[in-house]
Amino acid sequence: MTTVNKARKRYSHAELHKLIEAHHKFRTGRSGGVRALLAFADLSGLAMAGCNLSEADLSGANLRGANLSECNLDRVTLFGADLRDADLEGASLIGANLRGATLRGANLTRANLFKADLRDGQIATADMGGNLLAMTIKAGPAELQEARLMNANLTDADMSGAIATHTDFTDAVMRGAKLSRANLSNARLAGVNLEGADLSATNMRGADLEGAILTGAKTDLTDFHGATMTNILTDKPAGKTMDQLSQPLNELVKLHLEWVETGGSTGQPADLSDFDLRKGPSLMRANLTALRAEKATFYGLDLEGAMLQGAKLAGADLRTCRLTGADLRGAQLQGALLNHADLRDANLDPLVIAPGRQFPTNLEGAQLRCADLRGARLRHAILRNADLTEANLSNADLQDSALEGAKMTLRKPPVQKPNGTA
Numbered sequence: 001m002t003t004v005n006k007a008r009k010r011y012s013h014a015e016l017h018k019l020i021e022a023h024h025k026f027r028t029g030r031s032g033g034v035r036a037l038l039a040f041a042d043l044s045g046l047a048m049a050g051c052n053l054s055e056a057d058l059s060g061a062n063l064r065g066a067n068l069s070e071c072n073l074d075r076v077t078l079f080g081a082d083l084r085d086a087d088l089e090g091a092s093l094i095g096a097n098l099r100g101a102t103l104r105g106a107n108l109t110r111a112n113l114f115k116a117d118l119r120d121g122q123i124a125t126a127d128m129g130g131n132l133l134a135m136t137i138k139a140g141p142a143e144l145q146e147a148r149l150m151n152a153n154l155t156d157a158d159m160s161g162a163i164a165t166h167t168d169f170t171d172a173v174m175r176g177a178k179l180s181r182a183n184l185s186n187a188r189l190a191g192v193n194l195e196g197a198d199l200s201a202t203n204m205r206g207a208d209l210e211g212a213i214l215t216g217a218k219t220d221l222t223d224f225h226g227a228t229m230t231n232i233l234t235d236k237p238a239g240k241t242m243d244q245l246s247q248p249l250n251e252l253v254k255l256h257l258e259w260v261e262t263g264g265s266t267g268q269p270a271d272l273s274d275f276d277l278r279k280g281p282s283l284m285r286a287n288l289t290a291l292r293a294e295k296a297t298f299y300g301l302d303l304e305g306a307m308l309q310g311a312k313l314a315g316a317d318l319r320t321c322r323l324t325g326a327d328l329r330g331a332q333l334q335g336a337l338l339n340h341a342d343l344r345d346a347n348l349d350p351l352v353i354a355p356g357r358q359f360p361t362n363l364e365g366a367q368l369r370c371a372d373l374r375g376a377r378l379r380h381a382i383l384r385n386a387d388l389t390e391a392n393l394s395n396a397d398l399q400d401s402a403l404e405g406a407k408m409t410l411r412k413p414p415v416q417k418p419n420g421t422a
Contacts, residue, residue, distance in 0.1 A: 001332070008042040008062060016043065020051050027054065037072045049087075069107075100140050108149045110390070118142040118159045123402050141183075151370045151390040171339060171370045171390060191339055191369060211337075213299070213319070238297040238317065239276045249280045272296045285321075311361065330359040336366045345375040 011019070019036050026033030036056035044064040052072040059079040067087045074094040078101050082213045085105045092112045099119050120141050144164040154174040162182045171182075171191040180200040187207045197217040213233045242249065258267025272293040278300060285305040295315040304324045314334040320341045330351025350358040360380045370390045377397045385405040393408075 007131075008040055010042040011038075011046070013046060016046055016048065017051075020048070020053065023056060024052060027052070044082075101142050103142065103144045103147050106144075106147045107234045108147060110151050111149065112153045113157050114155050116154070116157045118144075118157060118162050120161045121308050126348065130175045166399070173340070192301055193340070211339075231298060233317070233319075235278045238278075238299075239274045239295065241276055242279060245272075245275065253283070253286055253288070256291065260287055260289045311410055328361055330361055332362050333366050334362050336363070338371050339367050339369045341368070341371045343371055343373045343376050346373070347377050348381050349377045 007185050019034075019038070021037035022032060022034040024033075025031070025229055026035045036053055036058075038061050039057050039059040039117045039228075040061060041057075041058070042062045042152045043066055044062045045066060047067045048071060049067045049069045049180045050071065053076055054072045054074040055076060056073075057077045059077050060081060060083055061078070062082045063078075063086050064084045065086060066083075068091055068141045069087045070090040071088070072092050073088075073096055074092055075096060076093070077097045079097050080100045081102070082097070083103045083106050086103070087107050088111050089107050089109045090111065091108070094112055094114045096113070096116045098113075099117055101118070101258045103200055110154075142159070142162045144162060144167050145167075146166045147164070148168045149172050150168055150170045152169070152172045154169075154172055154177050155173070156176045158178045159182050160178050160180050162179075164182060164184050164187055166186050167184070168188045170188055172189075174197055175192045175193055175195045177194070177197045179202050180198050181202065185203050185205040187204075189204075189212055190208050190210045191208070191212065193213045194217050195213050197214075198218045199222045200218050201221040202223070204222055204224050204227050207224075208228045209224075209232055210228050211231045211233075211420050215233060215235050217234075245252065246400050252270045252272075254266045255294055256270040259269050260267075268362050270288070270291055270293075272291065273294050275293070276297045277293075278297060280301065282302040284302045285307075286303075287307045288311060289309045291308060291311040291313075293311065293313055293316055296313070297317040298321050299317050300320045302322045303318075303326055304322045305326060306323070307327045308331055309327050310330045310332075311328070313336055314332050315336060316333070317337045318341055319337050319391075320340045320342075321338075323346050324342050326343070326346045328348045330347055331348070348361040348363070350360045352358045358380075360382055361378070362382045363386050364382050366383075366386045368386060368388045368391050371388070372392050373396045374392055374394045375396065376393075378401050379397055379399045381398070381401045383398075383401055383403050383406045386403075386407070388406055390409050
């Protein structure tokens with residue numbers, strides 16, 4: 001085992017931000033630009049929130065306790081870096097090289113780690129005090145023990161062999177992630193989306209997978225001993241299958257439309273309660289006014305612009321559904337699952353039947369964790385005891401809505417990005 005000693009250079013805030021400004025010029029092709037080469041630098045505890053260090057070299061750097069929230073770290077090299085207790089909330093780490101990095105206790109809430117590389121790698125050794133001082137050529141796993149990755153995007157990330165014990169992945173999106181041989185024992189994975197992920201020989205002992213999505217996931221030799229597996233969604237039917245419908249879904253939708261347009265004189269109302277509709281066709285812009293689909297599974301379906309006024313959807317699974325611009329006025333959605341649903345510009349205002357007679361949209365006890373509600377209309381909506389943790393409510397209209405007992409996330413104010421580092 002060969003050790004290469006590296007004397008760490010300690011940077012001041014002024015020195016660091018001068019380098020960041022030169023890096024920005026380098027990226028934009030301006031005169032005086034120089035790529036940020038900060039391998040083995042001591043940047044511990046420094047404030048860099050909102051800076052753009054994409055494609056910089058921070059191999060083996062000491063970033064312990066640094067503030068990197070909302071930074072652009074796309075394609076950055078953090079090979080063997082020390083990021084213990086660092087604040088990376090909302091940071092973009094698309095395609096970042098984090099092989100062998102130490103992220104113990106780091107805050108990666110809402111971080112974007114799309115296609116990030118967190119495999120084994122050459123890592124820095126530590127002295128008796130736990131400080132990383134020297135570079136040693138040896139293989140070692142990326143370490144994420146007790147890190148927070150709530151609502152993080154780990155789609156297609158490679159975490160093969162990573163150590164993530166007691167790590168909080170609540171509601172993280174890990175579609176297609178590679179987790180073979182990783183150690184996630186006692187990790188919190190409630191509501192996590194592991195669709196198509198590789199969990200081969202992964203240690204999930206004692207993990208909390210309540211409400212997780214495991215459709216298409218590889219689980220050969222996965223150790224789930226003692227794990228909480230309640231309410232998980234797999235490839236197995238979640239209710240009655242579509243071949244049990246009286247007619248093909250498209251035909252039922254046509255008959256339902258006829259029933260709506262004729263005021264019930266012809267056609268027939270559709271009742272999709274308890275059916276698993278995941279293999280069904282797109283219902284984009286379909287007229288499903290007054291549809292009955294209680295406890296139906298719509299997971300992942302395209303319902304953009306659908307007309308669902310007065311629909312009875314209590315207990316329905318609408319997670320990750322595209323409901324952009326959908327008309328949900330007066331819909332009954334008590335206890336429905338809408339985690340990660342796209343509800344941008346959706347209309348959830350009351351359904352007015354006649355002057356002085358209206359029915360509010362009922363979302364009592366619904367789960368809307370990480371839902372995108374930007375620009376949605378929720379006036380007079382019943383949201384008592386609803387879970388809106390990590391939901392994006394920018395420009396949403398909540399006038400006169402009932403929010404008693406609702407859970408909502410108080411986010412940090414937007415970071416003011418330094419001049420020249422956008």
